[in-house]
Amino acid sequence: MARPLLDVRDLRVSFAIRPDGALPWVAPRRLQAVGGVDFSLAPGETLGIVGESGCGKSTLARALVGLVPATGRAEWIDGRDLIGLGPRQMMRYRREIQMVFQDPLASLNPRMTVGRIIAEPLRTHRPDLPAAEIRARVGAMMEKVGLLPNQINRYPHEFSGGQCQRIGIARALIVEPRLIICDEPVSALDVSIQAQVINLLIGLQRELGLSLVFIAHDLSVVRHVSDRVMVLYLGKVMEIAPAADLYAAPRHPYTQALLSAVPVPDPGHDAAAGMVPLAGDLPSPMAPPSGCVFRTRCPRAEARCAEAVPVPSPAAADHRAACHFPGPLSAAEIARARAAEAR
Amino acid sequence: MVIDSQKMQALARRMAGAEIRGRSPWADARRRFLRNRAAMTGLAILVGVTAFALAGGAFAQWSHDELDFGVMGQVATLGQPSIANGHYFGTDDLGRDLYARTVQGTQVSLMVGVVGAAIAVLVGTLYGATAGYVGGRTDQIMMRAVDILMSIPYMFVLILLLVMFGRSMSMLFLGIGLISWLDMSRIVRGQTLSLKNREFIEAARAIGVPAWRIVLRHIVPNLLGVVAVYATLLVPLMILTESFISFLGLGVQEPLTSWGALISEGAGTMNYGTLWQLAFPLFFFCITLFGFFFVGDGLRDALDPKDR
Numbered sequence: 001m002a003r004p005l006l007d008v009r010d011l012r013v014s015f016a017i018r019p020d021g022a023l024p025w026v027a028p029r030r031l032q033a034v035g036g037v038d039f040s041l042a043p044g045e046t047l048g049i050v051g052e053s054g055c056g057k058s059t060l061a062r063a064l065v066g067l068v069p070a071t072g073r074a075e076w077i078d079g080r081d082l083i084g085l086g087p088r089q090m091m092r093y094r095r096e097i098q099m100v101f102q103d104p105l106a107s108l109n110p111r112m113t114v115g116r117i118i119a120e121p122l123r124t125h126r127p128d129l130p131a132a133e134i135r136a137r138v139g140a141m142m143e144k145v146g147l148l149p150n151q152i153n154r155y156p157h158e159f160s161g162g163q164c165q166r167i168g169i170a171r172a173l174i175v176e177p178r179l180i181i182c183d184e185p186v187s188a189l190d191v192s193i194q195a196q197v198i199n200l201l202i203g204l205q206r207e208l209g210l211s212l213v214f215i216a217h218d219l220s221v222v223r224h225v226s227d228r229v230m231v232l233y234l235g236k237v238m239e240i241a242p243a244a245d246l247y248a249a250p251r252h253p254y255t256q257a258l259l260s261a262v263p264v265p266d267p268g269h270d271a272a273a274g275m276v277p278l279a280g281d282l283p284s285p286m287a288p289p290s291g292c293v294f295r296t297r298c299p300r301a302e303a304r305c306a307e308a309v310p311v312p313s314p315a316a317a318d319h320r321a322a323c324h325f326p327g328p329l330s331a332a333e334i335a336r337a338r339a340a341e342a343r
Numbered sequence: 344m345v346i347d348s349q350k351m352q353a354l355a356r357r358m359a360g361a362e363i364r365g366r367s368p369w370a371d372a373r374r375r376f377l378r379n380r381a382a383m384t385g386l387a388i389l390v391g392v393t394a395f396a397l398a399g400g401a402f403a404q405w406s407h408d409e410l411d412f413g414v415m416g417q418v419a420t421l422g423q424p425s426i427a428n429g430h431y432f433g434t435d436d437l438g439r440d441l442y443a444r445t446v447q448g449t450q451v452s453l454m455v456g457v458v459g460a461a462i463a464v465l466v467g468t469l470y471g472a473t474a475g476y477v478g479g480r481t482d483q484i485m486m487r488a489v490d491i492l493m494s495i496p497y498m499f500v501l502i503l504l505l506v507m508f509g510r511s512m513s514m515l516f517l518g519i520g521l522i523s524w525l526d527m528s529r530i531v532r533g534q535t536l537s538l539k540n541r542e543f544i545e546a547a548r549a550i551g552v553p554a555w556r557i558v559l560r561h562i563v564p565n566l567l568g569v570v571a572v573y574a575t576l577l578v579p580l581m582i583l584t585e586s587f588i589s590f591l592g593l594g595v596q597e598p599l600t601s602w603g604a605l606i607s608e609g610a611g612t613m614n615y616g617t618l619w620q621l622a623f624p625l626f627f628f629c630i631t632l633f634g635f636f637f638v639g640d641g642l643r644d645a646l647d648p649k650d651r
């Protein structure tokens with residue numbers, strides 16, 4: 001197999017939480033937002049990352065671009081470990097890895113014109129370029145993402161959400177990166193506009209041969225975009241598989257529960273019949289359950305789940321599920337999940 | 344830089360035909376400000392007072408340190424405001440022309456206010472934004488230093504400075520400049536802390552924009568609203584401080600004068616029936632303070648539309 005563009009091993013991020021009013025010498029508590037994530041990403045590939053809100057998707061993305069300190073390894077294609085690089089050494093890789101943010105308007109400086117916003121990465125990484133050249137490239141990029149180049153002097157608040165996200169995409173693409181990390185790029189947009197932005201991303205990815213990490217909080221959005229999908233729960237990988245496999249034969253109960261909530265466009269399909277509800281709330285990441293973190297909401301949980309952390313078991317070479325008892329849920333288990341939900 | 348961007352804009356306009364001009368957040372704020380009656384009244388007052396300070400001297404018949412021997416000794420009867428003898432505002436107790444002295448006092452007081460506020464804006468903004476953005480230990484040290492400076496009773500120190508090193512304009516500016524930026528730096532730091540976690544700052548960090556450029560290009564422009572409002576409220580505060588020191592007799596030195604010094608003199612001679620000596624400087628002092636407060640309020644409303 002060819003060398004992966006990015007190879008992530010045991011990536012962990014934790015935050016020190018200091019309760020309000022705590023005395024300064026009291027040790028802060030640790031919140032493990034990302035607890036040991038492994039995946040690799042081939043050049044030109046798209047990895048979808050899915051999970052409920054608060055499960056550490058954004059933190060994972062921010063760790064990959066060096067916005068929060070992390071431990072573990074994230075090896076770039078040239079063999080360099082990106083974790084813990086100093087700001088100087090990281091500069092080279094910042095150009096290769098760009099990010100698109102969740103809230104399109106909030107990620108643009110309200111006091112800068114669109115032209116200056118899109119030009120900023122160029123100004124930072126290519127200070128040698130003359131102003132006219134920068135301007136020409138910004139204009140071309142605006143056209144590429146479907147904005148009118150004559151709006152270069154406008155301000156972000158004059159654009160709609162979808163247009164703002166196009167600006168964000170233009171800003172990410174202008175330095176010709178090899179990897180773009182999209183953190184819920186369409187969650188804040190209207191459904192009708194979501195499709196446009198996703199299609200734009202897919203088109204640009206094909207055209208430019210980019211790798212994409214596409215984060216979303218439900219599986220339906222990721223489906224059309226991803227080559228492979230990774231399901232996160234409380235900062236841990238539950239299941240990772242090629243998209244077709246994962247949707248056709250999910251092996252982790254959590255994935256099955258998420259999938260059952262995805263609307264199916266087939267009129268004959270009875271959505272309610274296969275519905276697996278998730279009982280209760282996401283446990284606090286400050287005090288995660290012992291053993292398998294999903295066991296508190298799992299219809300298949302047994303004594304062993306509380307004792308041992310499941311290791312991802314490969315069903316096929318590229319399909320791993322972190323479950324002691326992987327496999328499709330039985331009718332009895334689904335009934336148990338419904339009963340737990342009703343309680 | 345300015346020339347460059349102008350040239351470029353002209354060039355681009357020729358190339359792309361109609362380029363749409365953006366409606367900047369500043370332009371929006373300006374429109375809201377222009378519609379605000381109270382603020383515009385305040386601005387008109389300030390423009391008037393400034394014009395009086397700059398051009399008022401041209402209409403004076405007497406200079407500010409000239410004694411009118413004709414009225415000396417009989418100020419209460421002969422030194423009243425009158426057009427005929429050229430003392431529009433009357434004379435002071437020594438027979439000096441109060442109009443010329445008020446013009447001069449206005450110049451000094453406005454200058455003290457504006458210089459004090461300018462120091463506060465420059466030093467306070469950069470200091471507070473740096474402390475807030477860098478955070479951690481640097482922030483702790485920088486802000487504790489401000490706390491310590493603030494805990495010193497500055498009026499006492501200022502008076503001590505003026506007594507020890509003699510009264511002079513530069514001493515006064517130094518003293519006022521030293522204290523004026525402290526509050527500003529605290530306000531700016533607080534704002535920076537909340538700005539720092541906004542997504543566009545994260546975006547800039549992810550791009551790799553160096554810290555100093557994030558502070559100058561992303562943080563400071565988004566703070567300017569607060570800074571502008573606070574600065575307009577700071578000017579009258581500086582004027583008040585200077586007036587208070589002058590009122591104590593420690594401010595600017597004769598023959599220079601300021602509103603505080605004039606009001607002090609006027610208050611001292613109130614009992615002799617020369618009320619105009621108090622009324623004229625007090626009038627300018629008061630309307631200027633009102634003007635600044637109105638403008639400050641208007642700026643706040645204009646720059647922060649959410650609060651209305």
Ligand SMILES: Nc1ncnc2c1ncn2[C@@H]1O[C@H](COP(=O)(O)OP(=O)(O)O)[C@@H](O)[C@H]1O
Nearest residue numbers: 015031033052053054055056057058059060285
């Ligand atoms: N800067 C931070 N400080 C403390 N806790 C954080 C911070 N950022 C995120 N968290 C916590 O980490 C967990 C994961 O958050 P996040 O990555 O934003 O989730 P997601 O993007 O999947 O919704 C949450 O419990 C959140 O409260």
Ligand SMILES: [Mg+2]
Nearest residue numbers: 057058102184
């Ligand atoms: Mg998120």
